[in-house]
Amino acid sequence: MANHAAAVRVEWIGLRAERLAEIDVVHVAEVNAAGLVGDHGRAGKRAVTMIQAEHLLVIAALTARETVAPEELRRNFVISGINLQALRKAPLHIGECTLQIEGPCPPCSRLEKVLGHGGYNAMRGHGGWYASVVSGGQIKIGDAVRP
Template identity: 65%
Template sequence: MAELARLLATHAGAGRVEWIGLRPERRTAVTAVEKAELTQAGLTGDHARPGKRALTLIQAEHLPVIAALSRRAEVAPELLRRNLVVSGINLAALRHARLGLGEAEIAITGPCAPCSRMEEALGPGGYNAMRGHGGWYAEVIRPGRIALGDAITTIREAPSSP
């Protein structure tokens, strides 16, 4: 069991913030920004609410998969309506872990299921293209400023589970 715990706690390195998007209101266009203030209620200028879903993240590595499954050449992050696109770290392996993100600290709390808007954004089959690739939501443990290029580091590992 100690070996499994070691494997679960080992990552190749830190992740990186590649894109930040704000959704000022429901169903409005997403605006890309270079930096933002992360509060208990989510990103300043975003319509998120405090709690377990204050921030949404998706892996950059999943964008080509979503594009392929929706028969598109590429998928722009703003179509998917997540707050952050991150690269270099497996978010699924970090559920319930505490992460350093710029000056802030977050905890990955659960997977983001696709919404029916993905059919609108990606075309027929967009909902199913997102299944399993929709990203993760997180709660804010400690507010702070975040910016493009910030590292995403593990502060405290998630409880061990297979």
């Protein structure tokens, strides 16, 4: 569980002020017990969402696109270098915070419109994870992620 092939880090951060609002791409996010400050996410188990950077490439391939931008998928964090599924129910230290991955983010039918024909199915199994907040603080782009 402690061995990973690459450096693990935060690649991208996005906040959504309200449901369906444009994504505000930021370099620093503040996390408190309720979740991300400035994000409409839910408190509790679904306070924060994240996706693996490597899955963006898979989703692009499955939708016959060159790229998929993180803001199209509407997750809060893009994390590179680690298999997030392997860390389900384990604490994950990111910047000053500790999060706990709770479960997978299932795709919604809206992704068919965003990603085009087949977008919903492309996201199945690659939609990211939701997490609860164990302890808050700041998370910055480039911060190390440690299981």
